[in-house]
Amino acid sequence: MTVQAWLLDDSPKSRGQAAAGRAYRVTLDLLRNPLAVVGALIIIGLILTAIFAPWIAPESPVGQDLSNRLLPPSAEHWMGTDELGRDIFSRVVYGARITLLIVGLVAVISAPLGLLIGAVSGYFGGWTDRVLMGITDVFLSMPKLILALAFAAALGPGIENAIIAIAITTWPAYARIARAETLTIRNSEFVAATRLLGASHSRLIARHILPLCTSSMIIRVTLDMAGIILTAAGLGFLGLGAQPPLPEWGAMISRGRSFILDQWWVATMPGFAIIIVSLGFCFLGDGLRDVLDPKSEGKS
């Protein structure tokens, strides 16, 4: 039996095979969507660049060479050099690490937090719901970037604080989605059936409700990644994010602003990086939405 036949077997022999089969089908569906594949390739490219940055980058991202200031793109410096003579290509490559760090940490902090708060709020309803959603609404009612700015300013500039500030501003949206999903799931018969088996509330939330909210959460987080990168870049641009000499893309644009008319490449190159990675996340998110949407599942 080939691996493919094993994965697509209609009657799996074990839990592992059933789960692997499902994952394989989702992947196959995703591969059928060309934009999603482009998105996935961009994200994989970003991850590989971040991992292999020291091997890809021809020069050090922080090494100054004042004799080679502000050189235009050439065979030697693919993206030119900045005002301190640093190779922009190398800085963009190392910047991938910072971007990935921000994106990863924000997702790891805010998605589970929002998911849990939303699910608990929707599941119990009543005053639990009112209190939790009240807090959520307070956060939602303030503009994201301004809120992140305020937190970053209060916590002090720096990449870690920027991440925390962004995470604090993103979770309320996830809590709202998770709550809406939970409200539709809460009254379904399988939840009632499981309650009748004697399952505890925590078991119901963790094993039955959260797994059904995760797919819409994954989609939403992926689509939000672009916004997170832009917020991080914005904070960087305003000097509240990553501090020099860290090669953060937003901060790089900010520095390049002074030479934008004469040395356009200094600000433009990291700008391209931001656009491409943001687009990649958007494409992937759209593709995931088509594949993972619970409403489209189960239809044969």
Add this chain to the structure above:
Amino acid sequence: MTLLSVENLVVSFPTSRGRVNVVDGLSFELGRERLGIVGESGSGKSMTGRAILRLIRPPGRVEGRLSFEGQDLTSLGERDMRALRGARISMIMQDPRYSLNPVMTVGTQIEEALRVHERLPRRDMRARVRDMLEAVRIDDPDRVARLYPHEVSGGMGQRVMIAMMLIPRPSLLIADEPTSALDVSVQGDVLRLIDDLVRDHGMGLILISHDLPLVARYCDRILVMNAGRMVETCDAGDLHAASHPYTKGLLAAVPRMHETRDELPVMDRSAWAGT
């Protein structure tokens, strides 16, 4: 006279295992009579109704010949088809709650259905709506015309649907499970109503349902479908003498009011997978 003729109708949808024929070579003719199409879920009965009205959207595909009052439906443009839907062929769906527009009053919706096909002065329009609501046995038509769909019960909603579908005076009515969302005590009323209106207007009726005894009660002729094909067709009165094992199996599987059997006969689905 033949009202509708269906020849070798094939409706297919793409799946991961290639195209699947949901309706697979169905042929029948319909005069000004009441035809019941019966089958279980997945038999293709609803798809047949939708295919006649050309309501199958891509990637679904319809092949075969459909002619209505001598007109070839398959060659009609979408524009002509829209003019024909409602005006000459109408369809009643299963659940009135999903087929009525929630933000329009019942009266306006019925008017709307008429306005699309006929230009009438306002006063005549009102009168027609009133007459129609009376025809579907709504006692207080003026009050009901001002209600919103959520303010009417399921049975009343289905009457409104019927009024809406019949007001342009179509010559063929397709009713797809018109009563399965309703309570038993209302089901009879609604079906009798459809029945009376169909007779009075000399229309053709296609009643699509999963309920064999019910269809037998309200139709002249019955067409039994399974897996996209016609299994058997017979006069409703001769249903008890049905010859095909599938039809017999369906009849026997229904529990009876006077039930003495200890076990209900179960059909072996593999036995007529090929027929």
Add this chain to the structure above:
Amino acid sequence: MGRHMTAISLSHVDIAYDGQRVVHDVSFEVAAGESFALVGESGSGKSTVLKAIAGLAPEWTGQIEVLGQPGSHRPDRTLARHCQMVFQDPYGSLHPRKTVDAVLSEPLTIHRIGGQDARVEQALADVGLDRRFRFRYPHQLSGGQRQRVAIARALMLEPQVMLLDEPTSALDVSVQAEILNLLKRLRRERGLTYLMVTHNLPVVSFLCERMAVMNKGRIVEIAPATALHDGAFRDPYTQKLYAASGGD
């Protein structure tokens, strides 16, 4: 736990939803091993009664007893071992992301019962499902197969009382026949008590011994199922329902 002569008893039960009373003064008793039907049209409150017994409709007053144990206002672990429920919609009563195996193992995990592997296999066999269905997801099953899984789940804890909420109304006639046969066989083999909610009188005739007819939140008549043979009902509403259902 010893056997009780009365499996389910309700006396003067009122049930409300969000403060609005939907069931008024319902009293009936179901003997152990009996199959009892609650019959009525939509909005009659029949499903609400079932939910109250299971603890899913918390706003009730009066007395509910299941196997001598007073009814609870929320689902309860001890009740779970004795009383289980099968729902109407086979598409909604199974978690879309859990395999049949996960669905059937869950009650055992919750109640810390061992030998899961063998028990799941046995449960599948009991409801007439082949072993190859064990690791399938619900979307890979037909409506009838899903309902078999739901019945198997309800039986995992070996309850004596089963609450059946329109267990076959969403199914095709031929599948309904299979599920009704299955329910009848399981009851015979295990001496189960059934309380079934339905609007379908012929199904009552096949599966039940007695029935209570509900209208607008009240029980209007309690009659033996044999009354369906000749329509010997006292109450005018029951007579109307009987006539509309094709009885004559």
